[in-house]
Amino acid sequence: MINFNRPPFLGTEFDYIRQAVENQKICGDGPFTKQCNEWIEDKTGTAKALLTTSCTHALEMAALLLDIKPGDEVIMPSFTFVSTADAFVLRGAKIVFVDIRPDTMNINEKLIEDAITDKTKAIVPVHYAGVGCEMDTIMDIARRHNLAVVEDAAQGVMSEYKGRALGSIGDYGCYSFHETKNYSMGEGGAILIKDESKIPDAEILREKGTNRSRFLRGQIDKYTWVNYGSSYLPSDMNAAYLWAQLQEADKINNDRLASWQKYHDAFELLEKKGAVRRPIIPDECKHNAHMYYLITESLDTRTKFISYLKENGVMAVFHYVPLHSAEAGQKFGRFHGEDKYTTNLSERLVRLPMFYGLEEKESDLIIEKVCEFFK
Numbered sequence: 001m002i003n004f005n006r007p008p009f010l011g012t013e014f015d016y017i018r019q020a021v022e023n024q025k026i027c028g029d030g031p032f033t034k035q036c037n038e039w040i041e042d043k044t045g046t047a048k049a050l051l052t053t054s055c056t057h058a059l060e061m062a063a064l065l066l067d068i069k070p071g072d073e074v075i076m077p078s079f080t081f082v083s084t085a086d087a088f089v090l091r092g093a094k095i096v097f098v099d100i101r102p103d104t105m106n107i108n109e110k111l112i113e114d115a116i117t118d119k120t121k122a123i124v125p126v127h128y129a130g131v132g133c134e135m136d137t138i139m140d141i142a143r144r145h146n147l148a149v150v151e152d153a154a155q156g157v158m159s160e161y162k163g164r165a166l167g168s169i170g171d172y173g174c175y176s177f178h179e180t181k182n183y184s185m186g187e188g189g190a191i192l193i194k195d196e197s198k199i200p201d202a203e204i205l206r207e208k209g210t211n212r213s214r215f216l217r218g219q220i221d222k223y224t225w226v227n228y229g230s231s232y233l234p235s236d237m238n239a240a241y242l243w244a245q246l247q248e249a250d251k252i253n254n255d256r257l258a259s260w261q262k263y264h265d266a267f268e269l270l271e272k273k274g275a276v277r278r279p280i281i282p283d284e285c286k287h288n289a290h291m292y293y294l295i296t297e298s299l300d301t302r303t304k305f306i307s308y309l310k311e312n313g314v315m316a317v318f319h320y321v322p323l324h325s326a327e328a329g330q331k332f333g334r335f336h337g338e339d340k341y342t343t344n345l346s347e348r349l350v351r352l353p354m355f356y357g358l359e360e361k362e363s364d365l366i367i368e369k370v371c372e373f374f375k
């Protein structure tokens, strides 16, 4: 069976984890965490990056830093993972879902302005499959209405929009290093902070409401409780695993892009015949091959397609159940405008196995079985 995902692993992770153990520094903010933070800052040009225990927690930090309160409204797509909404629901916000674009499956920027009310506080674009949202338009809307922008760039590490790294464009950007993402530490993430003046608050929030970060830098001689906070910092052992991968980020990225392109070329004919629709990458976007999906003709075709692949040793999966149709989505949110594409496309989308180290013979078999099904 070819699994849908295989966690990224290079081999060098063991050496770094051993070093972390030998350093006798396995708690948070040790040397590996620092190296990962700096790597993200260099790569993206953001003022500050801080590793977190997950992307979910990075989103929670952003919601707290923005002081989201009960009654506030936050605009996002319904076609996303639950964490995008949860982080703001935890602060008591109402989620306002808008429809996606049919090409990228990203939030339709043209529908955002109409969903804004006097309660709106933030827009949360999700860069689906590591393909950038129309950020110039979104940032312009946010500026004109005095709203914050939090990028859910969980899938967007190493991707760009008009030459800028995803996650570095909005006020806050959130990365995921979960085992299903391009670069991993098992569970983990990062928050990217654009405005330097927000860094002290973020550090305090992440360190249980204390100024331990300043203490670790030798700026004060003891640390105390200065504000509310939580524990959003990962163990340096996890950061050691991630550091091995960030060092080889180009190698991982190129390997994924090659598998992605192989699929894309192989399915061109199927698309011409009208059997499937392939992913669309806008010219201004550089993607990271986080995902390869196909859009089938109907829900029925998709169901048969997934079981055909499974019978033939290939795990393909679908997602997302649109958040506005879920029990919690109905309780905590509302859909603004018409659901033209969200439900329809979510019922027709299939993701093929895509991971670092997908072998030629594996992708050959997957391609063969996909083409066989649509024959």
Ligand SMILES: *Cc1c(COP(=O)(O)O)cnc(C)c1O
Pocket (backbone or CB within 6 Å): 053, 054, 055, 056, 057, 080, 081, 083, 084, 126, 152, 154, 155, 175, 176, 177, 178, 187, 188, 189
């Ligand atoms: C994976 C993912 C998350 C959650 O990431 P975790 O690190 O598992 O918390 C959030 N949003 C999107 C779009 C994701 O794909």
